Amino acid sequence: MTPLPDINTGHVLLNVDRYGVATVTLNNPDKHNAFDDKIIAQLTVIFMNIATRDDIHVMILASTGKSFSAGADLGWMKRMASYSYEENLSDANALAQMLRALNFLPQTTIAQIQGAAFGGAVGLASCCDIVIASNKASFCLSEVKLGLIPATISPYVVNAIGQKASRRYFQTAERFFADKAQQLGLVDEIVSVDELENTVNNMVTTLLSNGPQAVRQAKQLALDVAYQDINFELLSMTSERIASIRVSDEGQEGLTAFFEKRPASWLKEPTSEG
Numbered sequence: 001m002t003p004l005p006d007i008n009t010g011h012v013l014l015n016v017d018r019y020g021v022a023t024v025t026l027n028n029p030d031k032h033n034a035f036d037d038k039i040i041a042q043l044t045v046i047f048m049n050i051a052t053r054d055d056i057h058v059m060i061l062a063s064t065g066k067s068f069s070a071g072a073d074l075g076w077m078k079r080m081a082s083y084s085y086e087e088n089l090s091d092a093n094a095l096a097q098m099l100r101a102l103n104f105l106p107q108t109t110i111a112q113i114q115g116a117a118f119g120g121a122v123g124l125a126s127c128c129d130i131v132i133a134s135n136k137a138s139f140c141l142s143e144v145k146l147g148l149i150p151a152t153i154s155p156y157v158v159n160a161i162g163q164k165a166s167r168r169y170f171q172t173a174e175r176f177f178a179d180k181a182q183q184l185g186l187v188d189e190i191v192s193v194d195e196l197e198n199t200v201n202n203m204v205t206t207l208l209s210n211g212p213q214a215v216r217q218a219k220q221l222a223l224d225v226a227y228q229d230i231n232f233e234l235l236s237m238t239s240e241r242i243a244s245i246r247v248s249d250e251g252q253e254g255l256t257a258f259f260e261k262r263p264a265s266w267l268k269e270p271t272s273e274g
Contacts, residue, residue: 010027010042011035011039011042012024012025013027016056019057020055020212021057021059021208022056022058024043024046024061025063026061026062026068028064030065032069033068033069034069034071034076035072037076037091040094040095043101044101051105057208057212057215058107058207058208059107060109060110060200061112062200066116067115068111068116068121069116071119072119092151096152099152102127104223108129108207108215109129110129110130110203112196113137114196115134117138118139118142119141125139126160126161130188131181131187131189132189133182133196134190134196135178135190136178137177137181138177139176139177139180141157143173144170144171144172157170160185178190208266211251211254212250213245214250217245
């Protein structure tokens with residue numbers, strides 16, 4: 001495989017380290033990391049490429065500056081206001097595809113939220129497996145203030161905070177803070193701004209101590225089992241999955257290492273090419 005190149009310029013940065021951790025950084029602090037059609041297209045390509053990489057295990061979604069993201073860029077929204085219905089539909093579909101690519105990324109995804117996350121940025125957070133926020137973070141589903149609705153992000157936000165909370169915050173556009181976001185299920189951990197990056201790194205270390213294929217399959221399991229009836233088909237599917245992974249190379253190595261009281265092979269220090 002050809003490694004993904006680091007992207008160190010522009011409004012989206014990409015870095016992949018030797019441990020298999022990709023960091024995607026929104027880098028437009030002057031506009032509070034708002035995104036437009038070009039940034040959406042770039043993010044879509046990055047997410048789709050990361051999804052193909054067996055040697056990438058974790059993706060961190062971060063941003064520079066005080067705000068995580070203000071959501072849609074004002075200039076982009078002004079352009080969209082003059083678009084036809086067909087042009088608006090195409091534009092919305094592009095955002096929907098980017099969100100879907102993020103939500104179903106096979107790797108573990110961590111949102112690192114240092115400040116304000118408004119509009120579509122709440123969608124980005126909702127698409128990530130783990131959300132770690134600073135105590136300065138705030139959130140707002142602000143679309144109705146502009147006479148709009150949070151349509152493309154709605155499947156992920158409703159999944160994250162539930163229908164009842166969504167019915168409130170979709171309609172009120174109230175700003176809420178990290179403690180409320182944690183109560184609603186959008187945020188997993190709250191730390192001080194100074195501890196944010198270190199806490200994310202500790203979470204990455206925790207994830208990398210686990211079997212990489214098992215982690216991927218565990219994520220897919222959660223997606224596949226959610227909201228399903230507990231019936232014979234579901235019981236059969238889950239039994240087949242555990243049986244399959246028990247006899248896999250990774251499963252055999254993990255069990256053997258446990259009983260031999262030694263580190264599993266995936267815990268070895270990565271090489272310089274890792």
